[in-house]
Amino acid sequence: MQEPVSSESAFRSASESALEPEATRRAAGTAESSRANRGWWDRNADEYQTEHGTFLGDDRFVWGPEGLDEAEAELLGPPEELKGRDVLEIGAGAAQCSRWLAAQGARPVALDISHRQLQHALRIGGSFPLVCADAGALPFADASFDLACSAYGALPFVAEPVEVLREVRRVLRRGGRFVFSVTHPIRWAFPDEPGPEGLSVSGSYFDRTPYVEQDEEGRAVYVEHHRTLGDRVRDVVAAGFRLVDLVEPEWPAWNTSEWGGWSPLRGNLIPGTAIFVCERD
Numbered sequence: 001m002q003e004p005v006s007s008e009s010a011f012r013s014a015s016e017s018a019l020e021p022e023a024t025r026r027a028a029g030t031a032e033s034s035r036a037n038r039g040w041w042d043r044n045a046d047e048y049q050t051e052h053g054t055f056l057g058d059d060r061f062v063w064g065p066e067g068l069d070e071a072e073a074e075l076l077g078p079p080e081e082l083k084g085r086d087v088l089e090i091g092a093g094a095a096q097c098s099r100w101l102a103a104q105g106a107r108p109v110a111l112d113i114s115h116r117q118l119q120h121a122l123r124i125g126g127s128f129p130l131v132c133a134d135a136g137a138l139p140f141a142d143a144s145f146d147l148a149c150s151a152y153g154a155l156p157f158v159a160e161p162v163e164v165l166r167e168v169r170r171v172l173r174r175g176g177r178f179v180f181s182v183t184h185p186i187r188w189a190f191p192d193e194p195g196p197e198g199l200s201v202s203g204s205y206f207d208r209t210p211y212v213e214q215d216e217e218g219r220a221v222y223v224e225h226h227r228t229l230g231d232r233v234r235d236v237v238a239a240g241f242r243l244v245d246l247v248e249p250e251w252p253a254w255n256t257s258e259w260g261g262w263s264p265l266r267g268n269l270i271p272g273t274a275i276f277v278c279e280r281d
């Protein structure tokens with residue numbers, strides 16, 4: 001596989017190397033990004049769940065590789081206030097977060113673009129709706145939900161994050177909250193390696209060119225989009241939200257696991273995840 005110009009895919013699995021897509025940085029629009037990522041997550045869902053399912057837990061709500069748990073972070077509010085709330089989980093994967101929400105008495109709906117990821121949600125089980133759809137066109141009426149959340153779902157992968165944020169705002173009721181986590185933007189300046197080689201800046205933080213893996217015909221098979229921290233704040237505001245917090249979880253002493261380029265070594269030095277807490281007035 002060709003070395004990417006800067007950051008590598010954070011989620012690419014080892015078995016993908018058999019296909020040897022070319023890793024590069026180039027423009028990728030909304031349709032191309034959606035198509036590529038739907039296919040990638042369908043092909044890689046099984047391996048993703050095998051590799052990360054234990055860390056995620058079937059019914060935990062984990063915001064990222066640091067292991068910050070919603071039960072302790074309470075970014076959606078105190079757990080006792082979740083009872084009876086309609087909550088949309090975007091890019092839900094196997095819906096681990098929705099399962100935790102349901103256990104608190106909330107009424108979650110788990111949405112993902114990947115059919116295979118949702119089959120894993122079915123396999124694990126739960127009595128809440130699963131919806132296969134693109135976050136850029138949510139198939140719900142206006143003001144359908146009290147809360148929305150996304151743990152690394154959709155936002156790192158879409159070309160037009162403001163469109164997704166506007167859609168989420170549309171389906172939220174007044175006073176609703178949307179909390180989402182993404183790869184911390186600073187990581188894009190470093191190689192995506194868990195060891196010491198991942199500690200030296202190798203590219204410009206300001207280079208927004210998407211990370212693309214493409215096949216021999218130049219068709220994208222995986223896309224991630226970089227936004228700087230300032231871009232993300234402007235996106236949230238442009239979509240009509242009020243940003244009430246930006247959480248950068250510190251690496252906890254108990255977490256000795258590596259997740260791709262996220263590791264205790266790097267996590268003790270630079271942030272790996274950014275969590276945006278947004279409110280709809």
Ligand SMILES: C[S@@+](CC[C@H](N)C(=O)[O-])C[C@H]1O[C@@H](n2cnc3c(N)ncnc32)[C@H](O)[C@@H]1O
Pocket residue numbers: 011034037041056090091092093094095111112113114117133134135136150151152153154157158
């Ligand atoms: C890193 S996983 C996160 C899933 C889950 N929160 C977890 O921690 O395992 C990213 C998820 O986002 C989904 N996704 C990517 N692009 C999407 C889009 N445009 N709309 C909805 N889901 C999307 C993928 O299918 C995948 O399940």
